Amino acid sequence: MKRKTTFVCQQCGAAYAKWIGQCTNCQAWNALVEQEVESEMDKKTTLEKGRLSGKKLDYVKLSSIMPSDAKARLITEFVDLNNVLGGGILLGSVSLLAGQPGIGKSTLLMQICAEVAKNRKVLYISGEESAGQVKLRAVRLGAASDNLSFAASTSGNNIAKTIETGEFDLVIVDSIQTLAMDEISSAPGTVSQVTNCGNLIIRAAKKTDTAVVIVGHVTKEGTLAGPKVLEHLVDVVLNFEGDRYGGFKTVRAIKNRFGSTNEVAIFEMVEKGLREVKNPSAALLAERTNTDGSIILATLEGNRPILVEIQALATASNYGYPKRTASGFDLNRLNLLIAVLERRTKLKLSDKDIFVNVVGGMKLSDSAADLAVCMAIASAVAGRKLGEEYVVFGEVGLGGEIRSAFRADQRIAEAKKLGFKHAIGPVTIKDKFVVPVKDLRETLIRYVK
Ligand code: TYD
Ligand code: MG
Numbered sequence: 001m002k003r004k005t006t007f008v009c010q011q012c013g014a015a016y017a018k019w020i021g022q023c024t025n026c027q028a029w030n031a032l033v034e035q036e037v038e039s040e041m042d043k044k045t046t047l048e049k050g051r052l053s054g055k056k057l058d059y060v061k062l063s064s065i066m067p068s069d070a071k072a073r074l075i076t077e078f079v080d081l082n083n084v085l086g087g088g089i090l091l092g093s094v095s096l097l098a099g100q101p102g103i104g105k106s107t108l109l110m111q112i113c114a115e116v117a118k119n120r121k122v123l124y125i126s127g128e129e130s131a132g133q134v135k136l137r138a139v140r141l142g143a144a145s146d147n148l149s150f151a152a153s154t155s156g157n158n159i160a161k162t163i164e165t166g167e168f169d170l171v172i173v174d175s176i177q178t179l180a181m182d183e184i185s186s187a188p189g190t191v192s193q194v195t196n197c198g199n200l201i202i203r204a205a206k207k208t209d210t211a212v213v214i215v216g217h218v219t220k221e222g223t224l225a226g227p228k229v230l231e232h233l234v235d236v237v238l239n240f241e242g243d244r245y246g247g248f249k250t251v252r253a254i255k256n257r258f259g260s261t262n263e264v265a266i267f268e269m270v271e272k273g274l275r276e277v278k279n280p281s282a283a284l285l286a287e288r289t290n291t292d293g294s295i296i297l298a299t300l301e302g303n304r305p306i307l308v309e310i311q312a313l314a315t316a317s318n319y320g321y322p323k324r325t326a327s328g329f330d331l332n333r334l335n336l337l338i339a340v341l342e343r344r345t346k347l348k349l350s351d352k353d354i355f356v357n358v359v360g361g362m363k364l365s366d367s368a369a370d371l372a373v374c375m376a377i378a379s380a381v382a383g384r385k386l387g388e389e390y391v392v393f394g395e396v397g398l399g400g401e402i403r404s405a406f407r408a409d410q411r412i413a414e415a416k417k418l419g420f421k422h423a424i425g426p427v428t429i430k431d432k433f434v435v436p437v438k439d440l441r442e443t444l445i446r447y448v449k
Helices: 040-053 079-085 105-116 131-140 156-164 191-208 225-233 280-285 331-345 367-382 408-417 440-447
Strands: 005-009 032-036 094-099 122-126 148-152 170-174 211-217 236-242 249-256 264-270 273-276 294-301 304-316 324-327 352-358 390-392 422-426 434-437
Touching: 079 236, 079 249, 079 264, 079 273, 094 105, 094 191, 094 225, 105 122, 105 131, 105 170, 105 211, 105 273, 122 156, 131 148, 156 170, 156 191, 191 211, 191 225, 280 304, 294 367, 294 408, 304 367, 304 408, 324 331, 331 352, 331 367, 331 440, 352 367, 367 390, 367 422, 367 440, 408 422, 434 440
Parallel strands: 094 211, 094 236, 122 148, 122 170, 170 211, 294 390, 324 352, 390 422, 422 434
Antiparallel strands: 005 032, 236 249, 249 264, 264 273, 294 304, 304 352
16 A cells, blocks of 8 residues: 655645645745655654663763863964964864865965874875875975875775774865765765765764864855855864965864864965964055055954054946945945945945955954944045054944944054054043044044045
């Protein structure tokens, strides 16, 4: 006898008699799966069976468990990167290094390999480059050690098997998008390949306490399915961001099971690979000429205070629709700030193209950048520059009010260190260094008009 079936949406659980393309309950596409209908009688017996088949868990006292980060950590040559990782790469942990193609993932990992291979066994597996190419890079980076091995492979099965031998302390898998598992027919880079290869590798790593770093490419929008799925599986997710062509690049942990996610490492690419930037503020301000449209922002990258220059340019718009462009700053936020400027300060911007640039390839995610962006735009439009002695920080509300910024003391300390005399900032900050401002209109009249 044929059992009765229904189609159940895997997103929301709604049940249908027939298959349909889109769930009418939650609008999810292609989420219906055929399932056998259980009668009330069946349900009862299933539950009863489940109840009887369960066994009592073997629990232990929390105090008797060894914390998982008590294991050894592999220290890289990069001090800040070690901090980002929570003190180095933990043995038995699986990390994902995600970033755009060409940003320097392979370079960074080869440098890490070089350092770790001084006293540990390391394997670099590449599915993208030939042995010759990798050797070329290794030579260039001065990575030559008998402890460092190389394999070219795109087989998830073979890689997991190799990790499972436990021969290596650190294994690099470059990149997850090239891997495939024999048992799955879909192409490399698809969600099922990425998830399953990832799982296979993670299991092998945990079994043998091998530290594994997996490379994941993301597109400019960060949308590629692969790494997003992987993020849930791995212990640590490192984001490698910045400009591909020169400028600073940052590595930060957006997930870390063994450390904080507040640290950041800042790199620049030189002939001999990546180098940590020790004093980013000084480097960022070195080439500055104080013109109109240029404002120094005291911002935070993770826990680190940094001074960056915000530049704005305003030109007459040639089309009916004014153009707004932002580099290193969120475009939606820029549009919002322009609207606030127009409405609250009577500055006329609807006939101007506006370009905003964060110098040095930094990507700002700090809400206290608002005031500096607004002042840069106003300064560009008015053709008036702000005095050399000021740095700026503060969030701008929709009413044009200046709102407080967190960790003001760190921002102030950094500004003092680099020789600035004053900060223009929110009134909530009680510090002699800060000239307090309450709203945007008043600020612009006082400082750029
Ligand atoms: P790469 O690490 O291959 O990027 P990814 O693995 O993220 O795709 O390298 C990125 C760029 O860095 C590459 O275009 C060349 C440049 N580069 C240097 O400038 N100096 C160096 O020493 C190395 C190894 C690379
Ligand atoms: Mg690469």
